[in-house]
Amino acid sequence: MTQLARRALPAAAVVLVVALLAELPFLRNRFFYVWDDSAAQFLPTWHFLGDRLAAGEWPVFLSVDNWMGGNFSAEALFGLWNPVNLANYLLVSRFDDLALAGLVVKTEFLVLLALGAYLLCREYDAKPAAAAVIAIALPFGGFTLYYDTASWVAGLMAFTWIPYTWWSARRVARGVGSPLWPFLFGALAVTTGNPYGLLGVCAVLAALLVESWLVRDRAALLRLVLVGVLVALVVPLVYLPLLGNSAVTERAGQGFAATGMLMPRLSDFLNPSMPSHQPMITTFANPTRLSVPGVYFAWFVVPLLPWLDWGIVRQRWRELTAVFVVFGGYLLLAIGPSNMWMFRFPLRHVEVIYLAFGVVFAVLLSAGLRTDRTRARVLVTTGALLFTAYLTFAAGPWEFRRHLVSLALLVVGTALAVRLANTRALHVVLVAGVALALLLQTAWFPKNADVAQYAFPRTVSELRADDYQGTTYQVGSVVVGNNGLLLDAATVASYTGMGYRKFKQATCMNYLGTTCAQGLDKLLEPTEVGPPLIDLMRVETVVVQKAVNPNPVTPPGWRVERSNDLVTVLRRTGDIPWPGGRVSWTDAGLSADRSTDTREELRVDRPGKVVLARLNWPGYRAELDGQPVDVREGPAGLVVLDVPKAGSLTLTWRPPGLVPGLVAAALAVLGALALSAVTVVRRRRFG
Structure with a gap:
């Protein structure tokens, strides 16, 4: 076996194991991956967008027939500029069974997340086996699995690119990687359209800047700043349309508030290892506790803490600075207000906390388990297990049988891990425990009852x-x-x-x-222009x-x-006028009307008022024989045109900020290519 093959083998094992484990929730509950927002928003929209892409329509900025939900550029959440997202939309459009489509796409992102976590742990010099253990455990953490994967999949898509951005940016800071990679991964995180992806990129780059500043590496600081600027140039392309539509839209939960919704307490993070623990956190469906193990990370974390060599942290604290900064910053966010501008439900930050902690754990596990002072370590481990078991019991005493099974898993698994300390079998035991815990959790918690329980058809054809x-x-x-x-x-x-x-x-x-x-x-009801809204909307x-x-x-x-x-x-009972377009009422003389989602062409024979069955999203522009015509908001926000004379009238739409966004993104791509070329030349010249 070649050296390259030996290096790739652990990563391949991570991919295979995570792909297999991702099937377990699906086998227990066929709709596990099509839940809440995934059922109501994401998968149907992905299928629709994939159909449009397959028909050669890209970018799909607007679907006027979808009314409030049709301005995909303003939503930002569908990542219309993200090539991985678009490829998956095409894939989903080939499926009739949305549950199966959800399984395939979400397995893909769980695998990608695991591989990114593996590379990040290896970047901090964790050994392959230790890095693989953390990489396999991370995607099946309680929040990542039950919330981001099962329901809020845009969060999973954004989170997936954070470890890659971190890994590649740190390599650039060390002077061994191409700046093209952190730019590409950072751009993928940003273009998912989920603001948590942008937040994650900012956090890891800021943390690496702190790390480079501590070691007084000015060259690393400069490289990181340049990468950050390039990624920042992609942001307008994604978020300018959202900001440009803010005058006519409303979004729930903006501003600053503390409602208690999905707000963990600091004490909740004391128990990340009991598979049956349901923390006392307010949810949409229950004011007292989660219905799923939402702060679970991995069964082995708490039991093995006394057996790790923590002196390594003291020795390597400078090179782990970025990890500590990310961990501390996200911990503060997680226990912060429920609403902070675009960021709601602080429990969402837990997965980045576990990513950072997982890096430290992998580094410590790489040094092996300590086997000296065995009695003291056994006593500390016993106390930790009993304490976490009590916390679990206190949150749900009626589920004591589950808690006893969970405790037994931790006790037996820890005993085996300590018995097999510093052997290859240790990591097999840890991964086997991850699989067993997942089996138990999917049996006990086959769905997330904290979120909306939407009923939906099994297949597209049923609709x-x-x-x-x-x-x-x-x-x-x-x-x-x-x-x-x-x-x-x-x-x-x-x-x-x-x-x-x-x-x-x-x-x-x-x-x-x-x-x-x-x-x-x-x-x-009659409207200000006369006809009722049911007619102005061309409802049939x-x-x-x-x-x-x-x-x-x-x-x-x-x-x-x-x-x-x-x-x-x-x-x-009657026909809708102007079947080729979207004119719903007019007192002007019209002899032609043709339309697409973003364009309307009218032939006006005499001046008057024209109402169109399309919402007046910012970005519309009308011209009559080349001269601008005002576009105004009519009843219920419909487009109204006051046509001053006869002529050819054209109405077009494009997202606000599209041109400056494209220019900024183009500059970012050119800048990344140029910076990468300069890096290659300098390394060849100076070694």
Whole structure:
């Protein structure tokens, strides 16, 4: 076996083991990876975007039929500039079974996360076996598995690139790596669109700057600053559209607040090793505790602490400075307010805490377990196990049988680990314990009951509902979130974190696309331009959930298409005017109307007012025979044009800040290539 193959073997083992372990939650619960936001928002949208990409439409900035949730550039969360995301959207679009698609994509990112953690541990001189143990354990930490992977997958995608950015940036600081790599990994973290990715990049680069400053390495400081500037140039491309739409949108939870929601206490981090521990943290569904082991890291962490050589930390503290800075900074964030600007639910920071702590643990484990003063170490370990077992019991005494099984795993596993100390079998025992703990947890906690329990179809083909024809408005929650994107019809309901404020108020619609019982009544009220909103939106079908409104009014020009115990379906009897475009009302003379999501072409025969069935997102521009025409906000935020004369009218849209964002990103790419070329030349010239 070549030296390269021997070096790659542990990394390959990490990939294989994590890929296999990732199947266990799926085998226990087929919908484990399609939960909460993954069910309502991410997977349906990925499938939709993948279909659009396959049809040659990129970038997919806007879907006007998706109304509040259709401004994908403003959402930022879908990473339209991230090539890994886009490749996965194409992949998901090939699946009919969304549960299986979720398994494939999320397994991919768990594997990538593990490989990144392995490389980072190796960068700090952890031995391959020790680095592999931490790398395998990290993806199956309680928060990472049950929250980021099962539900809030954009967080997993962002977190995945943090260890790679850290690893490659530290190599550049040491003068042995190309600056192109931290730029690429940092850009991947930023372009996921999740602000926690941007925060992570800033944190690791700042921590490495502190480390370089302590050792007075000016060259390292300069290299890190240049990398940071290049990554920062990518930020406008992702976040300028979000900021540009802030005037018309609203996002829940912004600002600073302390509601208690998913706010861990410092004491919660004393128990990261008991697989059955459900900490006393407020959740969406329970005001007292998590339904899953949300602060769990790895079974071996607490039991093995007394057996590690902590003198190594004292000897190597300077080179571990960045690790301590990241650990301390994120610990402060984790126990901080529940809302800090764009960052909500501080429990989300726990996985970066465990990444940093995992590096230290891998470094210490690489030196082997201490076998001197055995009696004292046994006593300390026993005390630690009993203390963590008591904390677990105190949080959920009625689950004492689970806690006894967890304690038995820790006792037996620790005894085997100490017995096999400083042998190759030690690491096998540690990984086997990770697998066994995961088996127990997926049996005890087959789903995350802390988040929304959405009902959704098993396959995309099941969503081809006959009730939904043309533009469809629903009263209630018949189709949840962005699952409407998978219908042949254009459903107004959508999931969005950046709702159009005026439209939301006018339609009585929340961020899930669910409407109140009075939703249809609000659409039938006359508007400031005359016709009711149901006409201005070009609605062709209304699906009313019986549980919300058992006896909906049938407006003039409509009929009851179908009624059963679940829904009443109303359908328009007449044709929608201007079928080739989105004009919904006008007192001007129109002889032509053609449209795409981002463009509308009209032929106006006499002056007047034109209302279009599209939301007036910032970024619209209208021209009449080459001369600008004002675009204003009409009823419910719809686009209104006041046309002064006859002529050819063109309406176009592009995301706010797109051009400066593209210019900045192009400069970043050119700068990264130039810096990498300079680095290569200098190394060849000066060795």
